[in-house]
Structure formats: structure tokens, C-alpha cells
Amino acid sequence: MGDNHHHKETFITKYIFSQDHKMISKQYLITGLLMGIIGIGMSMLFRIQLAWPEDPNIFLELFLGKWAEDGVMDPNIYLALVTIHGTIMVFFVLTAGLSGTFSNLLIPLQIGARDMASGFLNMISYWLFFLSCVIMLISLFVTAGPAAAGWTIYPPLSALPQAQPGSGLGMTLWLVSMAIFIASSLLGSLNYVVTVLNLRTKGMSMTKLPLTIWAFFVTAIIGILSFPVLLSAALLLIMDRSFGTSFYLSDIFIQGEVLHYQGGSPVLFEHLFWFLGHPEVYIVLLPALGITSEIVATHARKPIFGYRAMIMSIIAIAFLSTIVWGHHMFITGMNPFLGSVFTFTTLLIAIPSAVKAFNYITTLWKGNLQLNPAMLFSIGLVSTFISGGLTGLILGNSALDINVHDTYFVVAHFHLVMGISALYGLFAGVYHWFPKMFGRMMNKKLGYVHFWITAIASYGIFFPMHFIGMAGLPRRYYTNTAFPYFDDLADINVLISVFAFIAGAAQLVFLYNFIHSIFYGKKTEQNPWKSNTLEWTAPVKHIHGNWEGEIPSVHRWAYDYSKPGHKEDFVPQDVPLKKGEEEH
Amino acid sequence: MNILLIFIIVIIIGIALWQLKKIFEIAQVSMDNSQIASDKDNRLNGKLMFAFLGFLYILMLFSFWKWGDLLLPKAASAHGKEYDFLMNISFILIFFVQFVTQAVLHYFAYKYRGKKEGKAFFYHENHKLELIWTVIPIIALAVLITYGLRTWSKIMYPKENEKALVLGLYAQQFNWKARYAGVDNVLGEAHVRYLQEFDGKNIVGIDPDDPYGKDDVVVTQEIHLPVGREVILKMRSQDVIHSAYIPHFRVQMNCVPGMITQFAFTPTITTAQMRKNEDIVKKVNKINAIRTENNKELIAKGEETLEPYEFDYILLCNKICGASHYNMQMKIIVESEEEFQKWLAEQKTFAEVIQ
Numbered sequence: 044m045g046d047n048h049h050h051k052e053t054f055i056t057k058y059i060f061s062q063d064h065k066m067i068s069k070q071y072l073i074t075g076l077l078m079g080i081i082g083i084g085m086s087m088l089f090r091i092q093l094a095w096p097e098d099p100n101i102f103l104e105l106f107l108g109k110w111a112e113d114g115v116m117d118p119n120i121y122l123a124l125v126t127i128h129g130t131i132m133v134f135f136v137l138t139a140g141l142s143g144t145f146s147n148l149l150i151p152l153q154i155g156a157r158d159m160a161s162g163f164l165n166m167i168s169y170w171l172f173f174l175s176c177v178i179m180l181i182s183l184f185v186t187a188g189p190a191a192a193g194w195t196i197y198p199p200l201s202a203l204p205q206a207q208p209g210s211g212l213g214m215t216l217w218l219v220s221m222a223i224f225i226a227s228s229l230l231g232s233l234n235y236v237v238t239v240l241n242l243r244t245k246g247m248s249m250t251k252l253p254l255t256i257w258a259f260f261v262t263a264i265i266g267i268l269s270f271p272v273l274l275s276a277a278l279l280l281i282m283d284r285s286f287g288t289s290f291y292l293s294d295i296f297i298q299g300e301v302l303h304y305q306g307g308s309p310v311l312f313e314h315l316f317w318f319l320g321h322p323e324v325y326i327v328l329l330p331a332l333g334i335t336s337e338i339v340a341t342h343a344r345k346p347i348f349g350y351r352a353m354i355m356s357i358i359a360i361a362f363l364s365t366i367v368w369g370h371h372m373f374i375t376g377m378n379p380f381l382g383s384v385f386t387f388t389t390l391l392i393a394i395p396s397a398v399k400a401f402n403y404i405t406t407l408w409k410g411n412l413q414l415n416p417a418m419l420f421s422i423g424l425v426s427t428f429i430s431g432g433l434t435g436l437i438l439g440n441s442a443l444d445i446n447v448h449d450t451y452f453v454v455a456h457f458h459l460v461m462g463i464s465a466l467y468g469l470f471a472g473v474y475h476w477f478p479k480m481f482g483r484m485m486n487k488k489l490g491y492v493h494f495w496i497t498a499i500a501s502y503g504i505f506f507p508m509h510f511i512g513m514a515g516l517p518r519r520y521y522t523n524t525a526f527p528y529f530d531d532l533a534d535i536n537v538l539i540s541v542f543a544f545i546a547g548a549a550q551l552v553f554l555y556n557f558i559h560s561i562f563y564g565k566k567t568e569q570n571p572w573k574s575n576t577l578e579w580t581a582p583v584k585h586i587h588g589n590w591e592g593e594i595p596s597v598h599r600w601a602y603d604y605s606k607p608g609h610k611e612d613f614v615p616q617d618v619p620l621k622k623g624e625e626e627h
Numbered sequence: 628m629n630i631l632l633i634f635i636i637v638i639i640i641g642i643a644l645w646q647l648k649k650i651f652e653i654a655q656v657s658m659d660n661s662q663i664a665s666d667k668d669n670r671l672n673g674k675l676m677f678a679f680l681g682f683l684y685i686l687m688l689f690s691f692w693k694w695g696d697l698l699l700p701k702a703a704s705a706h707g708k709e710y711d712f713l714m715n716i717s718f719i720l721i722f723f724v725q726f727v728t729q730a731v732l733h734y735f736a737y738k739y740r741g742k743k744e745g746k747a748f749f750y751h752e753n754h755k756l757e758l759i760w761t762v763i764p765i766i767a768l769a770v771l772i773t774y775g776l777r778t779w780s781k782i783m784y785p786k787e788n789e790k791a792l793v794l795g796l797y798a799q800q801f802n803w804k805a806r807y808a809g810v811d812n813v814l815g816e817a818h819v820r821y822l823q824e825f826d827g828k829n830i831v832g833i834d835p836d837d838p839y840g841k842d843d844v845v846v847t848q849e850i851h852l853p854v855g856r857e858v859i860l861k862m863r864s865q866d867v868i869h870s871a872y873i874p875h876f877r878v879q880m881n882c883v884p885g886m887i888t889q890f891a892f893t894p895t896i897t898t899a900q901m902r903k904n905e906d907i908v909k910k911v912n913k914i915n916a917i918r919t920e921n922n923k924e925l926i927a928k929g930e931e932t933l934e935p936y937e938f939d940y941i942l943l944c945n946k947i948c949g950a951s952h953y954n955m956q957m958k959i960i961v962e963s964e965e966e967f968q969k970w971l972a973e974q975k976t977f978a979e980v981i982q
């Protein structure tokens with residue numbers, strides 16, 4: 044890696060099959076954003092359906108064509124929309140788009156490495172991700188419709204084409220796409236772990252790493268441990284679907300026919316799925332929390348409070364996240380004793396989470412807060428992380444889960460705690476590192492408009508949603524008009540949808556700002572935020588190998604902000620300790 | 628037609644963006660928009676942060692005032708009381724923490740908004756403080772976990788009860804069926820391979836050779852339950868996973884093909900009593916007001932009007948199961964033991980059906 048000679052690059056090696064981590068990170072970001080537009084767009088369509096379930100709507104016909112003839116949505120397509128919305132947002136936007144973008148950009152730059160350990164694997168990882176996106180998008184155009192069994196694709200619904208139209212070719216493509224996605228994610232994660240362990244610059248001990256890197260590092264480890272299990276779950280499902288095995292299926296009678304499957308159990312699939320599925324929540328969330336740690340400290344001009352406690356809680360959350368998957372399965376027919384065990388482990392996660400939240404708040408205390416858009420989104424993240432995390436105390440408690448399981452209460456909970464929070468992390472990261480990625484600044488005013496509308500609208504969407512969940516309305520219902528009992532929820536659904544459209548529109552402001560700033564934003568100086576971390580010691584113009592000449596060596600932690608005895612309110616990591624100066 | 632519409636929308640969006648761009652260019656002339664907050668920005672956004680706290684509080688209070696009656700429908704089962712108590716404790720705890728932490732977070736964001744000449748306080752460790760806020764959640768969680776596990780065990784491991792009514796629930800796309808165990812109170816063996824026997828009259832696949840199955844009673848329209856007697860639900864599904872969800876009884880359990888799942892509960896309020904309950908009356912009136920309003924529209928359009936709503940316990944499907952998942956329901960009627968026995972005697976047993 045160490046070589047720094049500038050070999051000639053063609054358009055293709057520079058912009059397409061690039062092995063440079065900075066370019067790959069931009070590729071991840073832009074692909075992730077494109078998938079995000081599709082994922083959020085789908086939610087707009089099903090919010091139309093949920094708010095005005097009986098009225099024909101021209102937008103539905105416009106976007107869904109034959110699946111919404113005369114503007115009335117087909118119930119199968121409603122299920123397909125929620126399925127693909129979930130899949131795209133969880134995997135393609137918040138896993139690849141968030142973690143892929145910032146792990147790639149920041150790991151080499153913040154630890155002081157010239158590139159990832161293997162640029163080639165990194166390139167393959169991105170292109171596998173791209174391929175899986177393409178396959179997922181192709182599945183939207185299958186005659187019978189895309190996969191529609193929910194993003195958790197529980198068999199037998201997902202295994203039997205007789206059970207619903209989406210479980211035919213659409214489901215096959217979904218599985219293929221996810222298998223490729225997992226391969227991509229594993230290659231990426233291996234690369235991150237190896238890079239962090241081996242390529243840190245001189246002086247960069249593990250206890251001097253910025254918290255972003257800690258978060259990416261631990262995230263990569265849980266990814267490596269849990270994604271293969273989802274791959275095996277998917278492979279077994281493919282076998283059940285195509286080769287007549289009975290891993291997940293038994294005693295089935297459908298469409299007037301007894302099927303031959305004997306002895307399998309859908310509960311097995313649920314175990315395998317959630318063995319990834321729950322860590323996945325933290326694969327999505329930890330990078331966002333890492334980004335927040337960095338941004339809150341930098342823009343508060345104050346060291347992060349409890350650096351070691353933050354590392355410990357990242358590790359604790361990661362460890363616990365692998366032994367709590369059963370809380371998705373309290374009422375699946377699993378042995379109730381297991382329910383007790385998983386209640387115990389699940390509620391334990393609240394402890395490191397609470398520590399993190401308190402530490403963020405204390406970091407703000409007596410700071411000199413620079414309320415830039417990146418900072419606003421980080422504070423917003425702490426707010427939604429608390430609001431969404433607290434309802435986890437209800438859902439994680441097996442006894443209470445009985446009546447709210449799979450209702451809108453769950454939808455509200457996880458959208459706040461992992462959806463909105465992780466999206467805020469993504470936005471905060473983009474606003475903060477945009478100068479590093481594109482050499483220009485984004486527009487501040489538009490950033491503020493984007494944040495405030497999004498912040499108000501997202502609470503407007505998800506806070507009322509708790510109420511319809513507590514009232515007993517199940518999720519994934521095409522309409523609630525089949526039950527007169529739910530008639531009084533119609534108003535709330537309209538309100539939620541209106542907020543959803545506002546939130547959706549606010550993202551257009553971001554998109555405009557993003558695209559416009561890439562070309563016309565104000566040129567940035569090298570260290571616009573007066574930040575301590577190493578990426579800002581690299582030149583604005585991207586060069587292969589990141590630094591001209593020597594890689595800077597590290598003498599202090601990343602959080603010497605407003606340290607007494609220094610003229611400036613920041614001391615970059617490559618500044619040697621003064622004589623007699625104590626390490627933080 | 629569609630293509631034309633898309634075309635027009637694209638053009639309109641294009642024009643809008645172009646106009647937006649112009650506005651911003653004009654606005655940018657006089658100010659630095661390079662994303663680094665000035666003191667003015669810090670002041671404004673600091674105040675907005677504080678205002679946002681107000682918004683959050685108002686949203687929470689307004690929601691409870693306006694929709695508080697939706698929270699947890701009235702419990703009508705023996706374990707419902709305990710469930711509700713645990714839920715209320717959790718809610719109080721959650722709201723306390725939510726109110727305090729959000730207040731502190733947003734207040735700090737306002738109070739410590741940056742100034743050009745300002746300097747932050749170099750402060751990054753306090754083991755005592757960290758210990759305190761690790762220990763307090765541990766204590767709160769210990770209470771929640773202990774109490775939660777106790778409730779869970781009580782619900783999941785009911786005491787042996789010979790008088791309990793054994794009721795089979797049978798799920799398929801997209802309806803429910805129920806099977807009473809008959810005089811012997813034992814459900815006959817069943818399997819999907821028996822479904823096609825007797826010209827499809829064996830609708831839940833009871834083994835015709837099992838003597839326990841002969842007196843079983845299968846119903847498809849509504850479930851009747853005697854009040855005050857424990858019911859043991861034994862659930863099966865013939866095709867995909869479904870979930871039997873009865874919100875008023877605080878009951879939910881998945882129905883999984885290939886296995887039998889179980890949930891026991893005791894209904895404590897009859898349908899007739901429930902209909903007279905104050906909360907329910909209020910809710911029913913509210914719903915009927917909405918339905919009358921909707922009927923006006925329907926009449927104007929010349930469509931069929933909605934029936935007035937009357938309260939009934941409902942069994943819903945709460946696990947995605949296909950196109951009509953949203954309409955997979957069954958009515959449940961809770962009545963006195965005598966009424967129940969009378970109703971049950973009118974139903975045909977399995978032996979009678981297959982004759």
C-alpha cells in the first residue's frame with residue numbers, strides 16, 4: 044500500500060472501477076441516496092393508501108400502473124411496497140449507504156492510512172452492492188410483483204408461490220439480491236477490521252482512535268459474525284423453494300392441495316433471521332452514534348464526555364445485540380422460558396444505551412455549541428434515540444409485548460430509534476464531511492430548513508403512531524376499514540400521512556442542496572470545522588494515498604478541544620504534546 | 628395519458644427547482660452561506676431548539692388529551708389487570724425519563740449556544756457521575772425485569788385447571804375456525820392430510836379414527852365463550868403463519884403450520900356487560916358519529932351505507948399472511964355458562980357433520 048506514485052488514471056479506473064476509498068465512499072453515498080429516494084417514495088405511496096383507503100388516487104395509478112387500476116391499490120402491492128420499503132431502507136440505505144459511505148471515507152483518513160488494506164476487495168464490495176441494488180430494482184418489474192412477505196420474509200408465506208403472487212419470481216430475485224448484498228457487506232467488513240487493526244499510523248493506539256472508528260470497527264465485527272447466518276437462512280429458504288427440502292415447512296395444505304413438506308419449522312427460520320436481524324439494528328445504529336460522537340464533540344468545541352465509557356458501551360451494546368434476537372419472537376410459539384431469558388438480556392441493553400445518551404447530553408453542558416446543520420442533526424439523533432429507545436422497555440418486556448407485538452406501536456418504536464436516528468446520523472455525516480468528500484461546503488440555510496422541517500415532521504409522524512398501535516391496530520394492514528372498531532383511527536392516519544408528505548418534501552431540499560453544492564458550493568478550506576482528527580490534515584484535493592509525503596503521526600487523542608494552555612480551541616491529533624502537558 | 632402526466636410533472640418540478648435556485652442565488656449575495664454557523668445562526672437555532680422542546684411537550688400532551696382514550700382498550704380477562712398495571716408502571720417511568728432528558732438536552736442546546744469569543748469548559752470525565760447514571764438505570768431495570776418476568780410466568784404457565792375449556796383455533800388464508808373439544812374436553816388428533824376427506828366437510832382436518840374427535844364441534848361464524856371459565860387456546864395453521872390477536876383479552880400467539888401453539892386466559896366480562904361499559908359506550912358513540920358522517924358522503928354518491936356499529940370482541944390476524952390479511956377476523960361472544968351451553972348444544976358435532 045505504502046507507495047504513493049501517481050500512475051495515470053483513466054476515466055474508468057478513476058470514477059467507475061476505482062480502488063480509492065474516497066471514490067468508493069462517494070459511490071456508496073450516491074447509490075445509497077438513490078435507493079433512499081426509492082424507499083422513501085414507496086412510503087409516500089402507502090401513506091396515501093393508509094390515509095385515504097377507499098378513495099381512488101391519481102398518484103397511485105401514475106406510479107403503480109396496472110397494480111393500481113383506476114387509482115385503487117391492489118392489496119398485494121400494498122404488501123410489496125411495505126416489504127421493499129423496509130428492505131431498501133434497512134439494508135441498502137442505512138447499512139450500505141451509511142456504514143459503507145463513512146467507514147470507507149473515514150477509516151483510512153482518521154487512522155492515518157493511505158487506503159484500505161485491500162483496495163481491490165473494497166472495489167469488489169461496492170460493485171457487489173451495486174449489483175444487488177440492480178437486482179432488487181429489477182424485481183420491482185416482475186409481472187406478479189416484487190417480494191411481498193414483509194422485510195422479514197417469514198416462510199411459509201415467502202416460500203410458497205401459491206400463498207401470494209409476490210412469492211414467485213419476485214421473492215427469488217429478493218433472495219438472490221440479498222445473498223449478493225451479504226457477500227458485499229462481508230467483504231467490506233473484513234476490510235474495515237483488517238484496516239483498523241493493521242494500518243493505524245504511528246502513535247495511533249486503539250485508545251486514541253476517534254469514536255467514529257471504534258463504532259465502525261465494532262459494527263464490522265458484528266456484521267461479520269451475524270450476516271453469514273442470514274445468508275444460510277436465505278440459502279435454506281432457496282432450497283425449500285426450489286429443491287423441495289423441508290427446512291422450514293411442514294404440514295401444509297394450500298389451494299386444495301396437501302404439500303409434501305414434513306418436519307420443518309418456520310420458527311427455525313425466525314431464529315436464523317433474527318440472529319442477524321437484531322444485530323442489524325445496531326449495524327445500522329452504531330455508525331450513526333459514532334458519527335454523532337465525533338460531531339457533537341467537534342461542534343461543541345469540547346471533548347466527548349466519558350471517552351472510555353463510550354467505547355465500553357459500544358462494545359457492550361455490540362455484545363448484547365447478539366444475544367437478544369429472541370425478543371422478536373416472544374409469541375411465536377417459542378418456549379416461554381426462552382422468552383424470560385431474552386427479556387433479561389434485552390432490557391440490559393438499556394444500560395449502555397442510557398450511558399451513551401447521558402454522555403452526549405453532558406458533552407453539550409458548558410460547551411460552545413456551533414449549531415451547524417451537522418450539529419443539529421446530531422442533537423436530533425440523541426432526541427429520537429431517547430424517544431424511540433424508551434418504548435423499547437415495553438416491547439422488550441415479554442409480558443407487555445403480548446398485546447403490542449406487531450402493532451403500529453412497534454412500527455413507531457423502531458422507526459424512531461433506528462430509522463430516524465440512523466437517517467439523522469447519515470445527514471449529520473453528510474453535512475459534516477461534505478467538504479472532505481467534495482471539497483466544497485453545503486448551503487447552511489437550506490441545511491437549517493431541511494433539519495427543522497424534518498425534525499418536526501418525523502415526530503409528527505411517529506409520535507401519534509404509538510397511539511394507533513396501543514389501540515390494537517396491526518401493522519401491514521392494507522386498510523383498517525374492515526374493522527368498524529378502528530374507525531376512530533382514520534383521523535390520526537390522515538394526520539400521520541400529511542406529516543409524512545411534509546417530511547418527504549423536506550428531503551427534496553436536501554437533495555437540491557447536495558447536488559447543487561457538489562458543483563457550485565463554496566470552496567472549502569482544509570479544516571473548516573477546526574477539527575482535531577487526521578482527515579483534516581489531508582489536502583482538500585483528493586490525491587491517491589491521501590497525504591503528500593509522510594503520513595502524520597499521532598500524539599494525542601482526538602478530543603483536545605478547548606484544552607487549557609492552548610491558544611486555539613482545538614489541538615489536532617498530530618500536534619506533539621508540549622513539555623509537561625498532560626495527556627487529556 | 629400517463630406519459631403526458633409524468634411529462635408535465637417533470638417539467639413543473641424542473642421549473643420549481645430552477646426558480647428555487649434563482650431565489651437562493653439572490654439570497655446568497657449578501658451573506659456567507661458556507662455552512663459554518665455565525666453567532667446569529669447559533670442564537671436563532673439555539674432558540675429554535677428550546678422552542679422544539681415546547682413542540683415536543685405540546686405534541687405529547689395534546690396526543691394524550693386527544694387520543695388518550697385509544698390507549699389500551701379495556702381489559703376483559705383475568706390477567707389483563709396485571710398486564711395493565713405493568714404497562715402503566717412502564718409508561719410512568721418512560722414519561723418521566725422522556726420529559727427530563729429531552730428537557731435537559733434541548734435546554735443545553737439553547738443555553739450553551741456558541742459565541743465567537745466563547746470558550747467551552749474542558750471537562751471529560753467524572754467517574755462518580757458516570758457510576759450514578761449507570762446504577763440508576765440498573766435499579767429501574769431490575770424492577771421492570773423482575774415484575775415483567777413474574778407477569779410473564781403467570782400468563783405463560785397457568786395452573787392446572789380441569790374445568791378449563793379447551794378450544795382449538797384454526798387459521799388459514801384468510802379466515803378463522805374454532806373447534807370445541809366436546810363432552811370429553813379433549814381435542815381429537817388432526818392433520819392437514821384429512822382435510823380432503825368427506826368431500827371437504829372435514830374443514831379442520833380431524834382424524835376420523837380418533838374417538839376423541841367425534842364429539843368435537845367446529846364453528847366458522849363466531850366463537851362463544853363462557854364468562855369466568857379458563858379457556859385454553861390450542862392453535863394450528865394450515866398454510867402460512869398467522870397470529871391470533873384478541874386485544875381486549877391481552878391475548879396474542881402465532882399460529883404456525885406444523886406445530887400447535889397455546890395460550891390460556893379467562894374472560895371476565897360478558898359481551899352484554901361490556902356493551903354497557905362507560906368507556907365502550909363512549910367509543911361506540913364516537914365511531915357511530917364518524918360512520919353517520921361517512922354515510923352522508925356515501926348517500927350523496929348513491930352507494931351503500933354503513934351499518935351502525937355495535938361492540939363485539941374481535942379476533943384479528945396479526946401476522947402478515949397475504950392479500951386479505953387486513954380482513955381476517957372472527958367475532959367472539961362472551962356469555963354466561965348457561966347461554967354458552969345452550970348455544971353449544973345447537974351446534975353439530977364432527978360425527979354428525981361427516982355422516
